[in-house]
Amino acid sequence: MKNFLFLIPFFLFLHPVLAQNKKHTLLLNTGTQNTWERDFAYSPLVYAGSNAGFTLGFSGEGHKKTDEVYIHYSRLPLQNQFNAEMSATHASIMTYTFYKWDWLPRQLNLGWSNNNALSLRNYQDSQNFNPRFDFHTSFGPAARFQTYFGKQQQWRFASQAHLQVIGFLFSASYITSPPDPFLHEQSTFNAFMQSISLFQPFRQHDLGMMNQLFYQLTNGNEIGIGYRWHYTSLENAHRSQRSGGHYFFQLNFQL
C-alpha cells in the first residue's frame, strides 16, 4: 500500500486540471496510407502497399491539459517484391494527454500517450495458421508543439510525437495463429492471462509522429491536412515490424 502513496499528490495535482472547462472537438480524417510490414514467422521479405486510412478522433482542450483520442482503421493490400500478396488490417486507439507547464514555452506541451493497436496479416499463399496477429497496449511519453499564425491567428500548425516504453503484448504463437496457451485445455481467461507478455523497452518499439496544418473557419471549425507516421517492432515468438505514413485531409468540428 505504501508504494501507492505517491499517487495521492499526483491526484491532488490532477484534480484542478480535470475540473476545468474544456473546448471539445470532433475530428474526422481520411487519406492515403502507405505501409510496409514484415513478419519473420512467415517471411523475411517486406510487404508494402497503400490504401485509404480512416481516423475518428476527439479532443478536449482545457487551460492546463489537453486530451486527444484517435481511433484509426485501415485495410491494406500489400505485396512483396515478387508480387505475393498479403492483406493487412490495422486498427488502433491512440490517446494523448498533454499538460501545459508554466516553465515550458507556451507552444510546447509534454505528456503521455497510450496506444492500443491490432495488426492482422493474412498471407495469400499461407493456407494454415492465417492470419497472424499482434495486439499491444503500451504507454510512454509524448510531446506536442503547437503554434498559431496569420493576421487573425487563423492558421494552426501542430506537431506531436510519442515513444512507447512499457505495456503488454498479445500475439500469434511460434507456429499457430492463436497463442500457445489457447492450444490446450484450460479456461479462456487463464489462456489469455498466460498469453500476455511484457512490452519491454528496447525489445519492443512503438513510436510515431503527427504533423498537422489547420485553417480555422469563421464558425470555429477547422479544415486541414496532415501526416501521421508510426513505426512498430514487436518481438514475441517471432519479430514483426511495420511502419505507415498516413497523408490525410481532416475536418475538426467544435462541439
Place this chain on the structure above:
Amino acid sequence: MRQLRIINRFLLIFLATWTMSCEEIIAPKSPESSPRAVFEHLWQDVNNRYSFFEEKQIDWESVKQIYSPLIHENMEPDALFDVLGEMLAELEDGHVNLLSTFNRSRNWSWYENFPLFYDQQLIDDIYLRTDFRIVGPMHVQTVDNMLYVNYRSFERRISQANMDEIIRLMQFHEGLIIDVRSNGGGSLQNAHSIASRLIEQELTYARQRFKTGPGNTDFTPWANLRITPQSGEKYLGKVAVLTNRRSYSSTTFFAQMMKALPQARLFGDQTGGGGGIPVFAELPNGWTYRFSGSQTVDLDEVQLEFGVQVDQLLTHPSELMPGKDHFIEAAVSWLKSNP
C-alpha cells in the same frame, strides 16, 4: 523580432516536410537472396520448426553437411531448386514441399511403393454405375442394400444438408460404407461434418501438440482432439471405412475418428499418414515452402504421421477378387454378418 519569427516558421515548415515519407526512409532493405542465403534460411527454419525430427530419427545437421557443399553462388534457380527439394525430401513427409513458379518439390514415398487397391474404372462400372446420386461432393449408390459413399477429396465441402440426405438415405439401408481410398485430404472440417453425424456423445479420438520453440522437444502440452455431435438426425449403426496408402492428411484424421467410433471398422490398407499440420513460409527469393509444425497421436500414443492401421488388412494378393473390389466386398460381408 519579426525576422526571428519568419526563421522559426521556415524551420517548422522544413521540419514538417522533412519528416514526411518517414515510412519509406526507414523501410528495411530486401534480404540477401543468394543461393547460400536461401539455403541457410530454409535449413534453419526447418531446423527450428519441423516437428518430427526425433520420431523419424533424422539428423538434420548431417543433412546440412550433405547438401551445403552442393550450393554455389552462380548456380541457376532450377539447380538450386533441385538441391533444396532433395534436402526437404529427406524428411519423407507429404506435408513438406518447396514451391516456385516453375516447379513443386515433393516426397510421395508414403504411397509410391505400395499397391493402392483402388480402380476407379471398376468402381464406376460395377458399383457406382450411371445412376448413382451426387450428394454434394459425394457419389452415393446402393450396393447389396448398403449405402456406398465414395468421397474423393476432403477439399470439397460437405454441407449439413448433404449429411441430412445421407442420414435420410440410411433409413433404407442396412449399413454404411465410406470409401476414402486415394483421398489426399483437405479440410478437417469436412471430416468433422461426417463424423459428427455418427455419434451421440462427444468423442475424443486423438491428441495434438504444436512446436513452441527451436528445441526438438519444445512443444505445447498435448490437447485432446474431439468430435462433437451435430444437432439433427444421426446414424448410429455400423460403418465400414475403406482406406489405402494414398489416404492422406485430413483423410488420416478421418480414419482415426472412425477408428475411435465403436460401431465403425476400417478395411483395406493403412492410411499414408500426414499427422502434422503444415506451416507455410517464404524464402528470401520469393519461393514458398511448407512443413509439418505439429504432432498428432492416437489414443495409444501412436503417431498419425505414420498412418492409421486398419482393423481388417486386405493387402494379401490371395484376397483379390477378379472383377470385383475386394475392399467393398469385405465391407459388405461384415455389415451383413453382424447386424
